[in-house]
Amino acid sequence: MARKIRAKTNLPISSLDPRKAAVDVLTEFDGTRAPIDDIIDQRINRQAMESRLDRAFFNMLVYGVLRHRLRIDWIIARFSTTPVNRIKSKVLNTLRIGLFQIFFMDRVPVSAAVNTSVDIAKTHNAPWIVRYVNGLLRNIVRRSDEVEFPDIRNDPVSAISVTKSFPRWMIKRWLVRFGQEETIRLCDAINTVPPTTVRINTLTTGRVQLMEQLTDQVKSVYTCRHASTGVHFEGPSMPIDQLNAFKTGLFQVQDEAAQLVGFLVDAKPGETIVDACCGLGGKTGHLAMQMNNNGRILAIDNKHSRLKQLMDEMGRLGVTCVVTEKADLCNPLSPKTIKLADRVLLDAPCSGLGVMRRNPDAKWVSEKQNMGKFQHRQMAFLDQLSGILRPGGSLVYTVCSFEPEENEQVINGFLKKHPEFVMVNPSQRSPFDSTKMIDSDGFLRTFPHIHGTDGFFAAELQKRIR
Structure with missing residues (x-):
């Protein structure tokens, strides 16, 4: 269903605005193919964002675009007069983060997703590119119901590759090994954001004791299904290395x-x-x-x-x-x-x-x-x-x-x-x-x-x- 865009509001873009920072990091990744964690450590961690919420939003944008990039690019290709592979990386990533917010983040108003993307485009592009970004995003929002994806009955490789955002060569080999239904389940599991998983330091604590210490600093904490030393938690109230249990050496992060x-x-x-x-x-x-x-x-x-x-x-x-x-x-x-x-x-x-x-x-x-x-x-x-x-x-x-x-x-x-x-x-x-x-x-x-x-x-x- 198409979503309405509210009237534009002017939102300032700072050097550490989470959306602009996400575009910069994704653009560097496209150019260097370096591990995304290394790029983030070099570009962002040395200049901490103003708030924990900004950092969480930034992470959601970067990792979300990487998880769903091929599906997003397919949508762009359906409406863009310029082929995706000819769009400049920074412009393309500006479009990607805008569309990720529109299609995958219900709590972000469409107007904010579109308008902030246009504002980012203004910081590094000629006026005609700004108009291109604005027009393309608004056109996609108005006509999103018209997007058609490959038919899984006729072309399962393309259908799963595009809708689940995986390279074709991966899907081909998984279909041979696992079959269609299990390949889809595997893709969905990989695209699901996992909890933080840690292993207790058995030299100093037990699992129950660690969970009690974490209770006040995370939204939820629960035991792992298979490893007797493992604990999952979600929604930490601060960076992991700032948690009291981390500072005192009670756990290591480990899947x-x-x-x-x-x-x-x-x-x-x-x-x-x-x-x-x-x-x-x-x-x-x-x-x-x-x-x-x-x-x-x-x-x-x-x-x-x-x-x-x-x-x-x-x-x-x-x-x-x-x-x-x-x-x-x-x-x-x-x-x-x-x-x-x-x-x-x-x-x-x-x-x-x-x-x-x-x-x-x-x-x-x-x-x-x-x-x-x-x-x-x-x-x-x-x-x-x-x-x-x-x-x-x-x-x-x-x-x-x-x-x-x-x-x-x-x-x-x-x-x-x-x-x-x-x-x-x-x-x-x-x-x-x-x-x-x-x-x-x-x-x-x-x-x-x-x-x-x-x-x-x-x-x-x-x-x-x-």
Whole structure:
């Protein structure tokens, strides 16, 4: 149904106006294809917006446009005399945030969505472009009932790709693997804004105690379905790093599926653990808590900056059993610093298609041909790490992707090359309901539309005792 536009009101645009800031960030993303979180950290976090509500609105616009970009562009293409691929990025993103508000944010008046978009256009465009933005948005509002999308009966790939906003190549492969109904459910789950999920710091608190502390600072807080250490919350009254429970180290932000991977490692007190590709230390912290802060965790990453942030995070949590090593797993590891480990965790670089509900920018930077490149690197990393595991030790491989090239194909290829390793089915000792997530081959698989988590894959391999 068409929506009426009220009379225009002049709304000033400041450098940190959430709408204008959203246009700037989305435009930089189009030009650089850098991770959207990095762009936001560089452009916005250093100049805090005036209010929490402005920041929340900004986030809603940026991530909302990324979630629904293809559908929005389809609508623009139906009414624009200029092809979408020829519209300047800043103009296109001005249209996108306006249409996102019109079609996906009922609480924003259509007049505000249109008028503020026109005001943004005035700040960086010639008068004729301003008229183009104004006319196009108003025409779409008046004639929105006329928009037709591809017919799913005749062309299911185009229909799902456009209406759910996913690249065609993703939809094609998911239709083959999952069928039409499940593909639609998967797309809908990925496009749903997830709650904030955290893992309790078992060194200092319990789940009930953490939830009690959060009650006064969030709108809702509830336990995770699968991970005994997990808590969901929504509507925090302040940035997460300003919550009292965060400042005192009572939790780490971590999706429930990632927590299950930590349980799969099953680290024990006194052991030597290698956390390869440790990143910022989400799984590192979990392993330290399993070990009751007793033992040695060697956290490996190829960037000093990440390792510094990891150690700062361990300090916040009160973890003292972690040491770090800068190393590139594409090259042989130094035997002087890397000793034989009881357990190794490889959280390998991957396409990230399993975490698109939290990182929707991955939709528009991932490419089918990259799957082979990721697989090559994943197998190379496994090759390097296989030599630092003691006989009888376990190696857990995980990726935040549910694509076969990065999942069982990597494991099967590794086992063919390394007969000294065997698959382990951890279903008998897992602290969660393994019947829902661990298949008959022993692979851990989670999906947004089935488990309400990010999409993860994990496998446990054991080195034979000769």
